Amino acid sequence: MTQDELKQAVARSAIAYVEGDIIGVGTGSTANFFIDELAKIKDRFKGTVASSEATAARLRGHGIAVLDLNDVAEIAVYIDGADEINAAGAMIKGGGAALTREKIVASVSKKFVCIADGSKLVETMGKFPLPVEVLPMARNAVARQLEKLGGQPKLRLKAGTDEAFVTDNGGNILDVAGLAITDPVALEAQINQIVGVIAVGLFAARGADVCLLGTPEGVRTLTY
Numbered sequence: 001m002t003q004d005e006l007k008q009a010v011a012r013s014a015i016a017y018v019e020g021d022i023i024g025v026g027t028g029s030t031a032n033f034f035i036d037e038l039a040k041i042k043d044r045f046k047g048t049v050a051s052s053e054a055t056a057a058r059l060r061g062h063g064i065a066v067l068d069l070n071d072v073a074e075i076a077v078y079i080d081g082a083d084e085i086n087a088a089g090a091m092i093k094g095g096g097a098a099l100t101r102e103k104i105v106a107s108v109s110k111k112f113v114c115i116a117d118g119s120k121l122v123e124t125m126g127k128f129p130l131p132v133e134v135l136p137m138a139r140n141a142v143a144r145q146l147e148k149l150g151g152q153p154k155l156r157l158k159a160g161t162d163e164a165f166v167t168d169n170g171g172n173i174l175d176v177a178g179l180a181i182t183d184p185v186a187l188e189a190q191i192n193q194i195v196g197v198i199a200v201g202l203f204a205a206r207g208a209d210v211c212l213l214g215t216p217e218g219v220r221t222l223t224y
């Protein structure tokens, strides 16, 4: 099976977790497969809250309503991919640059269902460089603080240019290599304290409740 077929399989399995009137929807290639599956059952719910402009556009393209989070009191379930996930359900996210809105939508959702191909399950997180969204004026100051934590931050660039990538929120992203994340909850709290950080792509204090992991033998369900 290809990685895309594994992603498609978990996206299909995630439909069983759809509940409530409003669905929280993540960002990335796995989330895109999920959106395509969600479109098939769009008469079963009222609308969605999207974690990025790209996700909102794909949902609207399927004729699915996208609501402003300010108009939503409660989300029963948030479904999203991950760049890495560990045995406790802590994740690295943000490869697709949507970490801040993903964290916000996840924080108001009762259940977080992570959908990922099997390659994302790791023992110790940090091989995937940790994305940190920062205010542009603070990016060098934050980078120096991240170096003190043992990381090697690198400014994410717009593909094919040497200009800084700009997120949906007007932020920049530092991708931090070289961190062996043995205590994800503590590191998340520590990075959140750095002035100029908008959000860190460590989802540990609020990790996944369920992970649907695509493997060649079928979809494995991990619960936390």
Ligand SMILES: O=C(CO)[C@H](O)[C@H](O)COP(=O)(O)O
Pocket (backbone or CB within 6 Å): 026, 027, 028, 029, 030, 031, 080, 081, 082, 083, 092, 093, 094, 095, 096, 097, 098, 099, 102
């Ligand atoms: O956090 C994310 C976007 O900000 C994605 O969930 C993460 O990058 C995984 O992406 P993909 O499903 O394409 O492997």
